[in-house]
Amino acid sequence: MNWDTARKWCTEHYTDMVAIQNRGEISHLNSILPRQTNYYWIGIRKVDDMWTWVGTNKTLTKEAENWADGEPNNGGNNEDCVEMYIKRGQREMERRSCMKKKMALCFTASCQSDSCYHGVCVETINSHRCKCFEGSYGEQCEHVALCSELYEPGKGSMACSHPLGSFSYLSTCTFTCEEGYERLASSSATLQCGASGQWNDSQPQCVAVSCPTLQQPQDGDITCGEDFTYGSSCNFSCSEGYLLKGAITVTCTSAAEWSEKIPHCEAVQCLSPVVPLGGQVSCEAPSHPWGSVCNFSCDEGYDYQGTPNMQCSPSGKWSADTPTSTDTIKLNIL
Template sequence: MPNPLRCTASKTWSEQPPTCELIQCEKLLQPESGSMNCSDPLGSSSFRSTCVFACDEGYELAGSTSNTLQCEASGRWNASQPRCAVVRCPELNYLENGVIRCGDDTETKFSYGNTCSFTCEPGYQLVGPSSATCTSAAEWSQQVPRCEAITCQSPEFDAHLIARCSEPLSDLRPNSTCSFSCEPGFELQGAQMTQCSEDGRWIEAVPTCKAITCPAPETPTRGQISCSPSLSYPVSPGTPHPLGTVCTFSCDEGHELQGELSVECAHPGKWTSRAPTCTAVRCSLLEAPENGRINCSTNEPVFNSQCSFTCDQDFTLDGHELLTCDRHGNWTGQNPTCQASSSKVAAITTGVTAGGAALLSGLSLAMWILKRLKRKATKFELNSNSDIDIPPQSYRNSIDSLI
């Protein structure tokens, strides 16, 4: 307790009156990799001064129980000054069948911002991230991966594909092989063999099996086609047909098939014969009747063609005026004829009568001459000793012609 002041005879106080000084605390320093923010209501680092500390990203306060310090009446801060220490993540030391690499500096290898990489031993592949980084939250950015034995995925086989693999499908390791073939009626589309590579991929894509088909047969003009078995999917004019398909052909009315009635799709995707054609049925060739004319609708006497007939003047048609070639190759009637009309017949008869009379007169004369010659011949019957010559041959011929 300070001494009391006394007033002396010299009219002065025995001591200088005391003064009150502001209590000061030790000056604080801003931490490395951090910040300090102080509030000084009475004076810098004095009684009731308050300082708040914070650290940069990747760092955390250390060495103090509080991030806020206050200068007390005792002239001391209520806690020790903190510092900023780098954040550290849990150590990564083991990866089964693999290796972790985090750097050579033991002080920083698991510190904020440092990255660790992961690799696997030969024959194994990484399942998960290939690296992880230590974050400001003292956690790794990724989960530690695992190393898994490399195998090729079991191939997805086509419905008609036959596969033979060197290892079980559940354990197709690198260098395993699979060979392929197809069921009968199908052909392989792709490689006949593939191999599992070191990175677990098939060197060649797994092939597929395609049905062996024949190109759609051409439907004959003026005809139809019917195939069995019928296809179970939508069919267009160009849809191919599988092996064993039999296609039968038919023709429209009045047409006949030229070629095979049916064809079959056979290996290796070819029809047993060419598709047939349909040709129009033909009738016999008609001729114009004597003393008449014919007019046909087509140049060739085919199905449905028609021929009409007309006669010259003074002649009339006997028979059908119009004939049609039917679907069997026959005309619908007999070939007609042209007959002379009645006036024409009368004129012909008159001419024949006059000519006949003249002819009869000539014949009568010829008969009379013949009789005379025969009488004379009897008068000259010759014996073997006769020296009379035989009548000339020309004469005899003339006689025979009259008889």
């Protein structure tokens, strides 16, 4: 039969043309097949100018080309099919025109659809073997590498995908944290189980976000919880004679910011005293802060009624009323 007819006959009566994989198979065929004058066609031919295993549609590897020195090669004369010699000494394979008449060398597959669970079934002499995919093992590649079981972190959640079984090779788990919490910077958001049974990173943890550290205000005090993390609060107060400008309480938000502008303490100030008619006032400080003193004096011909000085109290009020002046001439007439 020519090559095309031979292959058709093989696929109808067996599985396909023989695909030689190693010298051991060549030796086996040499031991069981009779010598033929016209040799045997095997399942190699040119496809798009490349020598190809027709059963798998894969190009010939360098290893396969070493089965016979210098053969098959890319010679001319339409020699696009390969014949195999049986019981011919050192010669094993050679290219030939596909129209030549030769015996068909066929095989019956021992690989079944369920021969290998997570791998590729490879035909061998009168048998088969399983070539396992990465991450699987066993005679039938029935086992898959397992990673340690992961768990939801405190203040967080976990969503996993298990294509080959729970917490096994290619399983992926993605972690998210609740509002106000974040993953430690040293861990990844998504973990994947590797072929060696190890996760590509450590189990993530969720921790509360932190707000900037607060300092005790000048002339005041601050009372806070144990730290400056999400949900914690700080209360501010001022020393005697000072007023708090801003919120009394600030809280750390989920955005890692304080809920209010940080307050400060300002000294209490009294209003500027009224200058009495016919008198003068002299103060220690132009802004009249708490504790400062103002002294009063009268012009010539006047006398005052009341306290000659007054002090700004912590409440922001003067310790006495502004004195009044009296004309001494009028007093003498009276």
